[in-house]
Amino acid sequence: MRSLILAAATRVVFPLLLLFSVFLLFRGHNEPGGGFVGGLVAATAYALLALTGGVAAARRVLPARPEVLIGTGLLAALASGLVGLAAGRPFMTGLWGDVSLPVVGKPGTPVLFDAGVYLTVLGVVLLILLTLQEEDEA
Amino acid sequence: MNTLLVLPLLVPLATAAATILLARSPRAVRTASFAGAAASLGAAVALLGATRDGTILVTQAGAWEAPFGISLVADRFAAAMVLVAALLLAAVVVSSIRGLDGARERAGYHPLLHVLSMGVSGAFLTGDLFNLYVWFEVMLMSSFVLVSLGGERAQLQGALKYVVLNLVSSALFLAGAGLLYGSIGTLNMAGAAVALRELPAQGLPSVVASLFLLAFGIKAAAFPLFFWLPASYHTPPMPVAALFAGLLTKVGVYALVRVLTLVFVRDTAFTGPLLLAVAALTMVTGVLGAMAQGDVRKVLSFHIVSQIGYMLMGLGLGTRLALAGTVFYVLHHIVVKANLFLVAGAMRRAGGSFSLEKLGSLLARSPLLAAAFLVPAVSLAGLPPLSGFWAKYLLVRAGLEAGNGTIVAVALAVSLLTLFSMTKIWNEAFWKPAPAGAGAAPAPLSAAERASLLGPVLVLGAITVAIGLGAGVLYRFADAAAAQLLDPELYVRAVLGARGGGT
Amino acid sequence: MTLLLALAIGVLYAAGTYLLLRRSAIRVVFGLALLGYASNLLVFTAGRLSREGPPIVPEGAVAAAATSADPLPQALVLTAIVIGFGVQAFALVLLKRTCQEAGTDDVDAMREEG
Numbered sequence: 075m076r077s078l079i080l081a082a083a084t085r086v087v088f089p090l091l092l093l094f095s096v097f098l099l100f101r102g103h104n105e106p107g108g109g110f111v112g113g114l115v116a117a118t119a120y121a122l123l124a125l126t127g128g129v130a131a132a133r134r135v136l137p138a139r140p141e142v143l144i145g146t147g148l149l150a151a152l153a154s155g156l157v158g159l160a161a162g163r164p165f166m167t168g169l170w171g172d173v174s175l176p177v178v179g180k181p182g183t184p185v186l187f188d189a190g191v192y193l194t195v196l197g198v199v200l201l202i203l204l205t206l207q208e209e210d211e212a
Numbered sequence: 213m214n215t216l217l218v219l220p221l222l223v224p225l226a227t228a229a230a231t232i233l234l235a236r237s238p239r240a241v242r243t244a245s246f247a248g249a250a251a252s253l254g255a256a257v258a259l260l261g262a263t264r265d266g267t268i269l270v271t272q273a274g275a276w277e278a279p280f281g282i283s284l285v286a287d288r289f290a291a292a293m294v295l296v297a298a299l300l301l302a303a304v305v306v307s308s309i310r311g312l313d314g315a316r317e318r319a320g321y322h323p324l325l326h327v328l329s330m331g332v333s334g335a336f337l338t339g340d341l342f343n344l345y346v347w348f349e350v351m352l353m354s355s356f357v358l359v360s361l362g363g364e365r366a367q368l369q370g371a372l373k374y375v376v377l378n379l380v381s382s383a384l385f386l387a388g389a390g391l392l393y394g395s396i397g398t399l400n401m402a403g404a405a406v407a408l409r410e411l412p413a414q415g416l417p418s419v420v421a422s423l424f425l426l427a428f429g430i431k432a433a434a435f436p437l438f439f440w441l442p443a444s445y446h447t448p449p450m451p452v453a454a455l456f457a458g459l460l461t462k463v464g465v466y467a468l469v470r471v472l473t474l475v476f477v478r479d480t481a482f483t484g485p486l487l488l489a490v491a492a493l494t495m496v497t498g499v500l501g502a503m504a505q506g507d508v509r510k511v512l513s514f515h516i517v518s519q520i521g522y523m524l525m526g527l528g529l530g531t532r533l534a535l536a537g538t539v540f541y542v543l544h545h546i547v548v549k550a551n552l553f554l555v556a557g558a559m560r561r562a563g564g565s566f567s568l569e570k571l572g573s574l575l576a577r578s579p580l581l582a583a584a585f586l587v588p589a590v591s592l593a594g595l596p597p598l599s600g601f602w603a604k605y606l607l608v609r610a611g612l613e614a615g616n617g618t619i620v621a622v623a624l625a626v627s628l629l630t631l632f633s634m635t636k637i638w639n640e641a642f643w644k645p646a647p648a649g650a651g652a653a654p655a656p657l658s659a660a661e662r663a664s665l666l667g668p669v670l671v672l673g674a675i676t677v678a679i680g681l682g683a684g685v686l687y688r689f690a691d692a693a694a695a696q697l698l699d700p701e702l703y704v705r706a707v708l709g710a711r712g713g714g715t
Numbered sequence: 716m717t718l719l720l721a722l723a724i725g726v727l728y729a730a731g732t733y734l735l736l737r738r739s740a741i742r743v744v745f746g747l748a749l750l751g752y753a754s755n756l757l758v759f760t761a762g763r764l765s766r767e768g769p770p771i772v773p774e775g776a777v778a779a780a781a782t783s784a785d786p787l788p789q790a791l792v793l794t795a796i797v798i799g800f801g802v803q804a805f806a807l808v809l810l811k812r813t814c815q816e817a818g819t820d821d822v823d824a825m826r827e828e829g
Contacts, residue, residue: 152226165218
């Protein structure tokens with residue numbers, strides 16, 4: 075599916091989508107949004123790239139293999155749960171730091187967990203999409 | 213205390229993440245996978261150690277108090293199930309080294325194995341019905357991929373049946389959970405147990421209980437919902453099949469036991485006879501199906517179904533002795549059944565086929581394999597002094613004490629037929645001379661293959677023998693676990709009484 | 716409103732069950748999806764429908780307004796939807812591969828050999 079319009083639009087939309095996905099991730103803290111939608115939006119950005127420029131192009135831009143994204147995401151989510159245990163509270167207890175950062179707000183375990191979800195969702199969706207498309211291209 | 217409860221979930225998760233990240237190096241993946249399985253086993257032993265004296269461990273995830281948050285609960289039964297599951301995982305990891313081809317191993321086999329183990333442990337440990345649904349899905353998702361991994365035609369067709377039936381079961385379970393929440397406003401098992409005391413036993417609780425019975429019945433492969441199991445369990449590689457055969461249906465049985473002894477305890481006049489009827493039919497259809505098959509894997513698959521009937525029998529009788537029988541049966545069965553599937557994998561390697569017609573003279577070719585088959589096979593049929601005998605003995609005695617001669621007669625007859633079907637495998641595969649025209653015999657097993665394929669089998673066999681000879685120890689444990697199950701007040705007080713979060 | 720949703724749930728269950736019983740495997744997978752939607756809608760409806768405020772603590776307050784909706788059913792449905800999404804995606808991929816291998820999507824024709 076080579077469409078000039080789609081290819082040209084993708085060039086503009088791709089960075090915007092990525093930015094929007096990060097925005098969603100951090101916004102999810104107090105308002106609608108979160109790691110899951112964020113990860114999905116980021117995955118659509120790469121999926122668009124794969125649709126217009128082929129799977130190889132998408133893989134070139136991807137910072138790590140989807141499998142690595144999944145593994146890192148799982149570890150991040152796991153770590154966010156362990157913080158509670160390390161502090162002597164039940165597993166998965168939400169804990170926040172005292173400093174307030176711009177954009178992120180108070181850094182705490184929920185953001186770490188959400189970031190883990192973000193990476194995992196991104197990795198899983200891309201793994202499925204890219205594998206399927208590679209099969210079709212071959 | 214708190215940490216012990218989450219370790220059986222965290223260790224597999226961490227292992228899964230590590231094996232994904234290490235994917236480039238098969239050797240590192242295997243090492244990590246084995247280390248993870250060993251750590252799971254250690255965590256499970258510690259958990260059982262902490263619950264042996266009758267303590268019910270509780271933790272509220274995220275410090276949200278029950279019944280609002282998700283409780284993790286471990287009593288004797290749950291801890292023992294976690295331990296057997298971890299044991300089986302370790303055996304499967306070892307046997308996968310040679311029992312599985314490299315392509316499957318590279319395609320994410322090890323992470324899936326550990327995610328499956330996490331789902332199973334989660335289902336055993338959770339104290340919340342919706343969370344149970346989530347753990348079921350975790351377990352199902354990874355089992356879906358494991359069953360279809362490799363993509364052979366027979367495998368995919370088996371997987372499709374497996375997926376469809378299990379998704380129907382999930383939808384029913386979800387509907388039941390939704391209705392329950394609508395009527396009592398909580399899905400915490402302890403909270404639900406308390407809230408349901410205020411409602412009449414008939415009406416909506418019966419509807420929900422029926423939905424749960426149906427959903428868990430499909431997962432446990434009880435009559436008449438078992439047909440997906442023999443259609444799919446023989447298709448994946450044997451280490452995967454062993455894991456499924458040992459664990460997955462037993463999660464359904466566990467959920468049935470948990471829900472019927474804790475949440476829906478009042479309508480036993482309805483559930484008891486129903487379960488007994490289902491149990492009898494499950495036993496009979498399973499064993500008859502097994503007798504008609506000529507493929508080792510299919511014979512074993514049908515026997516899973518018939519054995520599920522025994523576990524349901526104990527639950528249906530509902531006395532302390534009967535429940536102890538069920539607990540004993542489940543624990544023994546996981547070890548024995550998985551072992552038989554692992555043996556089937558070794559038989560295929562040594563004899564070149566799964567078909568009883570084509571196999572032969574395995575006794576002469578590998579006496580060790582023959583011994584490895586004999587132990588679980590005889591135990592499954594229930595001959596003394598192996599573990600299966602004591603499991604059946606407990607159930608039969610419970611049936612006689614309850615004055616239910618019919619179910620006892622069925623159980624004994626099915627046991628005899630099981631022996632017949634095990635003898636059939638023995639005669640055909642081990643005893644008779646190799647059929648003419650079967651081609652050259654496969655090369656004898658190398659030392660590495662023997663360690664990977666027969667090592668776990670022999671360890672599991674030794675456990676079977678140990679359970680048989682030291683049945684008193686496991687019986688006392690099963691009895692104590694049954695006593696705990698029969699007194700839901702203990703569970704409720706442990707979960708709701710420990711308000712204020714972690715202990 | 717509840718009656719309307721109840722009817723919708725009933726129709727979804729009926730349609731899902733009908734599709735599950737078809738011979739064409741793709742319809743079976745659609746049927747599964749419909750059963751999942753029906754269950755989700757059931758959880759949502761059973762959690763009681765009400766026109767109340769969102770269960771969010773307003774800025775500066777300590778607790779949510781006294782009449783706020785129960786957030787739990789929605790959280791449950793959301794979880795179930797996400798799980799259902801993943802499972803259905805897998806089922807479709809599995810179906811695609813199975814049909815490629817078997818050369819048909821007729822369940823009756825998919826008899827395994829040996």
